[in-house]
Amino acid sequence: MYVCDLTHFLDDRGALGPDRGPARKLADFLAAVVAHATDFERPDEVQGPLCFKCRKRDARPVETMLTVDDFVVWRCLACGTEGQISNWQDSFWDLSAGRPDA
Numbered sequence: 001m002y003v004c005d006l007t008h009f010l011d012d013r014g015a016l017g018p019d020r021g022p023a024r025k026l027a028d029f030l031a032a033v034v035a036h037a038t039d040f041e042r043p044d045e046v047q048g049p050l051c052f053k054c055r056k057r058d059a060r061p062v063e064t065m066l067t068v069d070d071f072v073v074w075r076c077l078a079c080g081t082e083g084q085i086s087n088w089q090d091s092f093w094d095l096s097a098g099r100p101d102a
């Protein structure tokens with residue numbers, strides 16, 4: 001179980017902090033999970049981001065969900081990896097307030 005605080009992956013301006021390497025890969029993944037879980041206008045058929053654990057061999061989208069106590073949780077049905085993300089509110093990837101008007 002990956003328990004992550006999204007703010008730990010952000011820099012002063014709210015952008016993803018890590019430039020490269022495994023930390024960046026995880027940061028990209030977490031941001032995509034938050035965007036997927038909080039986009040209430042998203043059609044059901046839009047799949048979650050690919051599991052960062054098993055994407056090399058056999059890319060599978062993870063399931064994402066927003067819990068009643070406001071955690072974003074995700075789970076990969078292929079490899080069983082799951083995680084919980086806190087402090088995602090008001091980040092660039094928080095879409096829960098609706099999409100910006102075009």
Ligand SMILES: [Zn+2]
Nearest residue numbers: 051054076079
């Ligand atoms: Zn996986």
